[in-house]
Amino acid sequence: MPAAARFGRRRPVTDRLSGSATEQTSSQTILESILDSALHEMNRERSGLLLSGLSAGLDIGFGPLMMGVVLTLSPQGFGDLTTELLLASVYSIGFMFVILGRSELFTEHTTLAVIPVLDGQASLGQLGRLWGLVYVGNLVGGLVFTLLTILLMPELGVISPTAFETIAMKLVSHDLPWLFVGGLFAGWLMGLLAWLITAAQETTSRLILVWVVTGTIGLLHLPHSIAGNVEVLFGLFVSPAISLADYVGFLALATVGNAFGGAIFVALLKYGHVVRGAN
Numbered sequence: 001m002p003a004a005a006r007f008g009r010r011r012p013v014t015d016r017l018s019g020s021a022t023e024q025t026s027s028q029t030i031l032e033s034i035l036d037s038a039l040h041e042m043n044r045e046r047s048g049l050l051l052s053g054l055s056a057g058l059d060i061g062f063g064p065l066m067m068g069v070v071l072t073l074s075p076q077g078f079g080d081l082t083t084e085l086l087l088a089s090v091y092s093i094g095f096m097f098v099i100l101g102r103s104e105l106f107t108e109h110t111t112l113a114v115i116p117v118l119d120g121q122a123s124l125g126q127l128g129r130l131w132g133l134v135y136v137g138n139l140v141g142g143l144v145f146t147l148l149t150i151l152l153m154p155e156l157g158v159i160s161p162t163a164f165e166t167i168a169m170k171l172v173s174h175d176l177p178w179l180f181v182g183g184l185f186a187g188w189l190m191g192l193l194a195w196l197i198t199a200a201q202e203t204t205s206r207l208i209l210v211w212v213v214t215g216t217i218g219l220l221h222l223p224h225s226i227a228g229n230v231e232v233l234f235g236l237f238v239s240p241a242i243s244l245a246d247y248v249g250f251l252a253l254a255t256v257g258n259a260f261g262g263a264i265f266v267a268l269l270k271y272g273h274v275v276r277g278a279n
Helices: 027-042 046-059 062-073 081-100 106-112 114-118 124-156 161-172 176-199 203-220 227-238 244-278
Strands: none
Touching (some): 027 106, 027 114, 027 124, 027 244, 046 081, 062 081, 062 161, 062 203, 081 227, 106 124, 106 176, 114 244, 124 244, 176 203, 227 244
């Protein structure tokens, strides 16, 4: 039985969100909102999903770009606490642009788009369609952003190719099992962010959530398949030390890890505890 039936007739969104801004949103309301939003995205035209994914892939590139700037201008580099905190903070910039701008990000949908499938309101085919279109759009957007930045980089004067190589090596120098497990944690955090963003009622609180969660991913250097796509592409284009095989291996394992992390540790567990709590 779908969650809507278990929770009773749904109230309109305007009714559910009325009242004090400080009133805590119930788990049932969060789940209902996610279901509404995810089903709307699943029913969008292919071109709309693809363009939204493309926009997200472009916008998220500003995070890795600013990381390159910070690492170039920092006298210390990786390992210095101040530099690491700055890098984690600017890493969040791209996610802020994407999430608050309502563009479609694959790693958010490893949780959001899975919940309607668990609830029986969408099929695996619909999930695969949304994932595929958004994922391709994200990757193409990241590639375009990287190429544009590479063309501009010599004239910007604040980014060195060595910085991009260093950032990329942080992701591709690990063993393959680590990439999967690290990707699982990154997907877990992104799925949790998607749930928390739905619960948050103010722009300021959403900004803080994005900064804290994605900053954690950046501080731990976890492999995020979409932001990491841009990071490793930068390294691939500017450094002979990073090969196409490094890029493909990173992207494949980070993507699978992200999908498992968001789907299992957030979508499945959150959905299960909310539905069981309603019985």
